[in-house]
Amino acid sequence: MKRKPILPLVLGLICTGTLAAWAASGPRQEILSHYANQAGVALSAERGRAFFLASQTGGNPDTPSCSSCHTANPKNAGRTRVGKVIEPMAVSRTPARFTDAAKVEKWFGRNCNTVLGRECSSQEKGDILAYFSSL
């Protein structure tokens, strides 16, 4: 009787699983600690929530809030101004969120400028990510 090669399969699964988990949570934790270090204070999901929902001035009046595109509940899918669906920001709904530092910085740069007409501080960025990760 021929034995099925179970061991390589198991090892393969462990390998993919470990890689996937490492690919998701490690970088996000690093991005969060980076902002926390720069801010010099502990991050607050509660402050992040308030910032996310607030109606801002200084940017494009058509999109006065982060929630203009992402909706008031980050567990829901959002929409761009032309109607394209944006996958939920809540990490529990979209596990790949905030695992690519360059992507995160790119969108903070764009969206803070669009909504507030300025850059966001490290504390604001960290608080927002703490909020999205807590949901």
Next chain:
Amino acid sequence: MIRFPKAATAAAGCLMLAIALPAAGQQTAAELATQECSACHVLYPPSFLPPQSWQRITSTLDQHFGEDASLPEDQAAKIRDYLVAHASSRFPTMSVDQAPLRISELSWFKGEHRRLFERARNDPAIGSISNCGGCHRMDGYYEK
């Protein structure tokens, strides 16, 4: 035949995968354009606008229809070259500053969609005339 222990083979495979995954990020210009443009909207067909429009659009991404859509210059340039190479040659010559920015303001587009601007705006499932996929099949043929 030399036999490697299975665990060692698997570990080596794992390592190779970890190295190969990031390297797979080499993108063609078409892939980059699709990825970046369609973060917010469908990749509008480059042939709907003249090259000057694409030059104007890709050099003012920080003020993109009221949104900051900036990209690092190397990426913007790669996308610009792609769009310009596939742009329409049927427009009259014009300066970059004068080039149209909105496909939805071209006369043929307005003619074809006359009654549909308002319908698109008022239908929450479509949202705007710029959401081609709200009505059209987006397989390259734009069939309704």
